Every structure is written in C-alpha cells, then in structure tokens.
Amino acid sequence: MKDKIYIKSPSKINLCLEVLGKSNKELHEIKSVTLNLHLADELSIERYDTFEIVSNIDLPMDENIIYYAYELFKKKYGNFGAKVNLVKNIPLDSGLGGGSSNAANFLKGICDLWGIELDSTWLYETGEKLGSDVNLFFTPGINLLTGTGSKSEKIDVSIDGAVLIFHNRDKIKNKTKLAYDLLTPDVYTDGKYSDQLIQQIMNGSLLLESIECYNVFENYINKLYPGILEIKENLEQQIGYDLHLSGSGSSLFCLINDKEEAKKIYNTVDSRMYGKLLTSPLEGK
Numbered sequence: 001m002k003d004k005i006y007i008k009s010p011s012k013i014n015l016c017l018e019v020l021g022k023s024n025k026e027l028h029e030i031k032s033v034t035l036n037l038h039l040a041d042e043l044s045i046e047r048y049d050t051f052e053i054v055s056n057i058d059l060p061m062d063e064n065i066i067y068y069a070y071e072l073f074k075k076k077y078g079n080f081g082a083k084v085n086l087v088k089n090i091p092l093d094s095g096l097g098g099g100s101s102n103a104a105n106f107l108k109g110i111c112d113l114w115g116i117e118l119d120s121t122w123l124y125e126t127g128e129k130l131g132s133d134v135n136l137f138f139t140p141g142i143n144l145l146t147g148t149g150s151k152s153e154k155i156d157v158s159i160d161g162a163v164l165i166f167h168n169r170d171k172i173k174n175k176t177k178l179a180y181d182l183l184t185p186d187v188y189t190d191g192k193y194s195d196q197l198i199q200q201i202m203n204g205s206l207l208l209e210s211i212e213c214y215n216v217f218e219n220y221i222n223k224l225y226p227g228i229l230e231i232k233e234n235l236e237q238q239i240g241y242d243l244h245l246s247g248s249g250s251s252l253f254c255l256i257n258d259k260e261e262a263k264k265i266y267n268t269v270d271s272r273m274y275g276k277l278l279t280s281p282l283e284g285k
Contacts (some may be wrong), residue, residue, distance in 0.1 A: 003044035005113050006157040009105040010140055010282050011039045011090045012133070013163065013253050016197050017069065017215045018189045023148070028180055032145040033155075033198065034073040034097075034136050037163055039100055039279035041090050045109045048083035055086040065130060069103040072126050073110060074136060089264040091167040093175060095247030097137070103130045104137035124150075133247075140282055144198060157201050160285040161208035162262030165277040166235060166243070168225065168250040175224065179248035182220045208247070208255035208281075213244040225250045231272060239265050251284045 016033040023029050051070055053061060061067050066084060073082070084106065090098030104127060111118050127134035132149030139154040146153070172178070176214075193214040200210070222229050232243050232252060241254040256262040259280065268276040 002113055002115075005109055006045040007105045008210070009043050009090075009098075009101045011037045011041075011101065011279070012136065013037065013165075013251075014095070014215060015211055015213055016194045017247065018191055018193055019187065019216045020191060021185070021188050027148045028183065029147060030132075030145060030149050031194040032149065033194050033201075034133070034143045034145060034229070035136070035159070035163075036140040036142075036282040037096075037279045038275055038282050039090060039096070039118045039165070041102060042133040043086040043102065043105055043109060044085040045106065045113050046085075046261040047113065050081050050083040051083075053084045053086060055088060057086075057088045057092070059092075065099045065103045066106045069106050069126070069130055070110070072129065075106060076119075077111075077114075077116055077120055080110065080116075082110050082113065091169075091251065091277075093171050094251040095169045095245065096167075096251055097133055097247070099138045100131045100134040103127070104134050122140065124192075130161045131214075136252060140162050141185045142201065144194065145266070147180070155198065155201055157204070157208055159208060159281045160261045161281065163208075163279050163281065164239070164241075164254050164256060164262055164266060165246075165253045165279065166231075166271050167277065168228070169273065169275055172224075172250070175250070176248045179217050179224055181218065182223060183216070187216050187219050194225050207257050209241075211255055213242075213255075215245045217248050218245050221245060221249065224248070228252075233276060235271065235274075238269050241265075245284070 014036045020029045068088045090096050128150035135152040136143040142155040144153045243252040243254050
C-alpha cells in the first residue's frame with residue numbers, strides 16, 4: 001500500500017461550446033468538444049490522520065473544490081485522512097478547467113492511495129455533483145460533453161501541435177454564472193458545430209489549425225470582459241492567428257501546427273497585461 005502519490009492534473013480548452021437551450025430543471029443544456037493539455041497543476045497526496053490542503057496559492061479551504069470532493073469521498077468510503085499539496089500552474093477562473101481537474105484527479109488519487117477499488121458509477125455521479133466539466137478529466141484527451149456538461153464521451157484520437165494561451169490576471173467573481181445569465185434564446189444552436197468537428201475528427205484528417213472553433217460566449221465577450229476585444233485584436237495582429245475563448249473565459253487560445261513556430265511567437269509576442277502560456281495537446285490514456 002502506498003504512503004504518497006504524485007499526480008498531474010491537466011487543463012482543458014473548449015474547441016467548441018454550444019448552448020442548446022434549457023432543461024425542464026432550468027439548467028442550460030450544452031454540447032461541447034474539449035481538448036486536454038499538458039499544462040497541469042501538480043498534486044501530491046499522502047496518508048494523514050486528518051484532512052489538510054497545502055497550496056502555493058491563497059485559497060480558503062471552503063473555496064477549494066478538493067475539499068468538497070473529499071467530503072463526498074468520506075460519505076462513501078469513510079474517514080480516510082489525507083494531506084494534499086497542490087501546486088497551481090493553471091490560472092484560476094480562466095476557463096481552463098483547473099478546479100474541475102483537481103477534483104477529478106484527487107478522487108482517483110485518494111482511492112489509489114488507500115487501495116480502494118473505484119466504483120465508476122459513484123465516481124461519475126460524484127463528478128456531476130461537483131461541477132459540470134469534472135467528468136471529462138476521468139478520460140483525458142478529446143471529449144464530447146452533453147447534457148449540462150457532466151456527460152462525457154471519449155473520442156479516441158490524438159492530435160499534435162501547440163496551443164498558445166493568453167490569460168487575464170484579473171479575477172471576476174461568479175463569472176460563470178454571470179456568463180450564463182447573459183444568454184438569450186437567439187444564441188442557442190442545435191449542436192451542429194460540435195457535430196461537424198466530431199465528424200472531422202472521426203475522418204482522421206485533423207490538424208490543429210484546421211479546427212473551426214466556436215464558443216457561444218464570444219457573443220458576449222466584451223460585456224463579460226470589458227476591453228478584451230481590443231486586446232484580442234492586438235494579439236491576433238501580432239501572432240497572425242485567430243484567438244478563441246475557452247469555456248466562459250477569460251482565457252484566449254490559438255492552435256498552431258508547428259511547435260517551433262509557436263515557440264518563436266511565444267518568445268516575441270507582447271501580451272500586455274495578459275499572461276501567456278505555451279503548451280500542447282495531451283494524448284489520452
């Protein structure tokens with residue numbers, strides 16, 4: 001039995017994000033294609049008498065999704081203690097899925113640590129309770145999300161290339177709720193953009209630069225993040241590539257086939273007040 005484990009907790013981008021409408025529970029139904037990235041937080045989990053989270057960021061326990069994941073784990077399996085050391089490399093509240101990834105990988109990790117056989121039904125039900133995109137991190141790679149985002153279907157294909165990310169260092173409280181509150185029926189779609197992308201993927205002819213990204217929240221990008229359009233246009237002029245919003249933002253990303261070209265762009269671009277990150281697609285296991 002293990003005393004300590006180390007886990008990479010990867011990020012994601014939304015290659016496509018559509019809102020189809022509202023369910024009878026007044027929750028938004030989505031269809032989205034996500035891609036996991038090598039950009040990752042680092043988790044170590046060790047046996048401990050109680051439960052504790054130590055991190056390189058100042059985040060209160062009751063605002064850390066790992067704590068809520070542990071509470072649900074404890075209800076199922078009992079009072080197994082753990083000390084979690086979390087190193088955050090994924091920007092907070094950026095649309096890159098850092099918190100959801102932490103929760104998913106913690107659940108798998110603590111079960112591995114204590115030699116507990118995973119109940120996959122419970123795992124996915126718990127992921128759904130924790131957040132709409134937690135479950136995609138149980139099957140890293142490319143995923144199709146449906147329902148409220150908690151239904152995840154793995155697409156078995158790998159993509160090479162580079163992903164350049166620009167992220168806003170300012171944080172907006174409750175920005176996901178604010179984003180969804182802005183939605184009106186005229187921006188609902190029928191899933192056609194996701195279906196087209198999945199068909200392109202299944203045909204096996206996918207290059208990063210050939211992906212036609214779509215994100216419903218780009219309709220409201222300047223309302224959500226005042227001034228971002230000017231920054232986006234400036235960056236696009238510098239790099240020569242289109243930038244796309246991930247999730248409800250505020251991160252912007254571009255897809256580049258040639259990794260060496262991506263490195264040159266990363267080293268020379270003036271991202272102004274935005275941070276910049278260079279990463280690549282994560283192959284699923």
